[in-house]
Amino acid sequence: MESLHVAVLMPRRLSCVLLLVAGAVAYSEFRYKIPSGFDVKGVPAVGHENKQTGGPDLTPFALDFIDNGYTWNKALCELDSDGDGATNGEELGDPCCLWNEIEDDTPLRQSDLTSPGHEDVFSAAQLDAIRCHATKEEL
Numbered sequence: 571m572e573s574l575h576v577a578v579l580m581p582r583r584l585s586c587v588l589l590l591v592a593g594a595v596a597y598s599e600f601r602y603k604i605p606s607g608f609d610v611k612g613v614p615a616v617g618h619e620n621k622q623t624g625g626p627d628l629t630p631f632a633l634d635f636i637d638n639g640y641t642w643n644k645a646l647c648e649l650d651s652d653g654d655g656a657t658n659g660e661e662l663g664d665p666c667c668l669w670n671e672i673e674d675d676t677p678l679r680q681s682d683l684t685s686p687g688h689e690d691v692f693s694a695a696q697l698d699a700i701r702c703h704a705t706k707e708e709l
Contacts, residue, residue, distance in 0.1 A: 600635070604642050605669035605676070606662045606683050613685045621688065629687025631658060642671060651686050655697055658686035666702035 600617060601607030610616055615624035617632030628636075631651035638646045647659035647667035659667045663679035670676070682700065684690045692700075 600640065603640060603671055604635070604662060605659070605664040605674075605678050606680075609680065610662070610683045610685050613688070616685050617687055619687075621685065629685070631685070631687030634658075642669065643667075652689045654689040655692055656684070656686075656690070656700060660697075660700040660702075661686040661690075665700055666704050 601614075604616065607616060613621040615621055617629055617635060618624040619627035619629055629652065634646060634649055634651045635642075644667045647664060647669075648657050650657050657665070659665050659669075661684040663683050664676065665679070668676045669678060679700065682696075
């Protein structure tokens with residue numbers, strides 16, 4: 571009877587563990603594909619409704635990221651996925667939309683980062699502080 575228990579239940583338990591690990595690795599991998607993906611304070615799961623542990627419920631930002639081919643570019647950067655008045659780039663410290671995955675040494679704002687998938691409340695002064703203030707010639 572014990573061998574039946576091992577033969578039937580152990581593979582199920584192993585499958586559950588593998589699914590959990592795969593899920594954790596999946597969202598972690600995408601953090602490399604966005605600016606400041608590891609630096610949004612208190613939000614290790616940027617694209618998930620559950621900011622802490624991830625899970626199946628995705629944010630509007632994650633859906634836009636998927637629709638954009640899992641790629642950070644000017645189009646995704648300039649969107650305001652969560653509708654809070656700040657673009658995705660402004661929230662992730664890339665207000666001028668210059669960062670790319672290959673050359674990720676673009677200087678980014680390191681403070682006051684927010685999740686582009688979770689609506690925040692910004693004052694006019696806060697929005698002005700995170701906007702791109704470079705001229706087209708400077709870019």
